[in-house]
Amino acid sequence: MDEPGGPTANLSWGNVSLAFSFIVFDAIVSVSFGLGVGNGLVTAAVRCIIQLSVVALILQKIFETNNPIGVAGIAFLLNMMGTIETVVNKSKKRFNHMLPTVLIGMLGSTIPVSIIGVRFAMAVEPFWAPAQYIPIVGMLCGATISGIVVSVSYVLKELYDNKDKVEMYLAFGASRFEACKPIAKEALRLALTPNINQMSVLGIIAIPGMMTGAILGGSSVEQAARLQMVIMFMISSSTALASIVVTVLSLSVIVDGDHRVRTDRIDVRQHAIWRARNWVVGRIVEMTKNVGQRAWKKVRPKLTRADSSYQSLDSPLTDRGDRERLLPG
Incomplete structure (x- = not known):
């Protein structure tokens, strides 16, 4: 036992x-x-x-x-689900073609970083060994989502709420790259700050989950510490690469080639999935209310007649003619 x-x-x-x-x-x-x-x-x-x-x-x-095709399918599924989570649930504002843009950023970062890291940094042969590769891809996807959400949210907020700053740069002859550079720098700084802070406190203040899991799995503390170093460096590089790609692509979509800030390409509404859900729920509530009202209209007259009959039997005899008819003789 x-x-x-x-x-x-x-x-x-x-x-x-x-x-x-x-x-x-x-x-x-x-x-x-x-x-x-x-x-x-x-x-x-x-x-x-x-x-x-x-x-x-x-x-x-x-x-x-232990099939490489199955491992590849899981890796793509994790990235696809991460993309949907980013676009549908995490982003309050979206831009045109955001889903394929985020998917490109995630696949272009998590897949190459995981392959190189698992094969060479972790010395796993073959690199697609499910027990090693799939958890690594899952961790990279989770961290990459956070970086993308932070960077894209800042970019969309600045271009939608404070577009005058960018338009001023453009009016004075700056290219869209020059006009958007301050926004991109701040967006990437915000996206990478959590990873930088996390790496700075590992081992002194916090013992991370991967290291803890390796220790509980029977590995030596030294090997678990080295494994955690590799994982953290992979997470940071994947987050940085994905954030850079998605930030640049989002800026190129919103600020077009004619040096115009296209706020019409930013959607501030709820995602179409949630709008459809709200419409369906509203229709169900409305139909339920209508059915209840029709049923009440049918039942109400019967209840009213029954209540009237009950009150007539229990009410005192106030009419003189009724009292005389009930008196004997």
């Missing part, structure tokens, strides 16, 4: 439920103090449970088959 906390300890759904109670406690605190983040916490936790359960089933099959 495995010792509790050992590298092969079996976790049941009871353990997951106990950990989920921490989220419930945070949600209760949020509701108590009116913080407004309780629903988001619970929703994200439920999504986490569902998504990880599905991924576990899929990855188990991929690990068993």
Whole structure:
């Protein structure tokens, strides 16, 4: 029998439920103090449970088959889902052709960085070994999403809310590259700041998850530390590359070749998926209300007649003619 906390300890759904109670406690605190983040916490936790359960089933099959085509399909699926998450859920503003732009940025960063890093920096042969390659791609996608969201959100905010600055540069003869350079620099600085801060505190203040997992898996502390170094450098390089690509492409779309700021190419509405969901929900609510009103119109007369009959039987005899008819003789 495995010792509790050992590298092969079996976790049941009871353990997951106990950990989920921490989220419930945070949600209760949020509701108590009116913080407004309780629903988001619970929703994200439920999504986490569902998504990880599905991924576990899929990855188990991929690990068993050990097929490079399956590994490539999972890598593309992770990047595609990350792109959809970035465009649909994370971005309050979007620009024309944002989905293919973000997909190009993610594929152009996570795939080459993961292949080179796993094959040469981690010395894994073949590089597509599922147990090593898929977790690396997943970590790169997760970190890359954050960088892209920060950089693109800043670019769209500046070009939509403060486009006068860029137009002033353009009016004085600057090229679109020169006019947009300050925005791009600040967007990339914001996107890379979390990675820089994280690398600066690793080992002294925080022990990262990958290193902890390697230690729990039986690796030596020294090997786990080196593995974490490789992972962090891969994450930082992938985030930087994706942020640069998406930032440059987004600026080239919004500031066209004729040196015009095309705010008409920025969409500030909810994504079409959420607008469609809201329309469907609204229609369902309206239909339910109409059905309820029609049913009430049919039932109401019967209820009214029954109530009138009941009141006539229970009401006192105030009419003199009625009292005389009921008197004997």
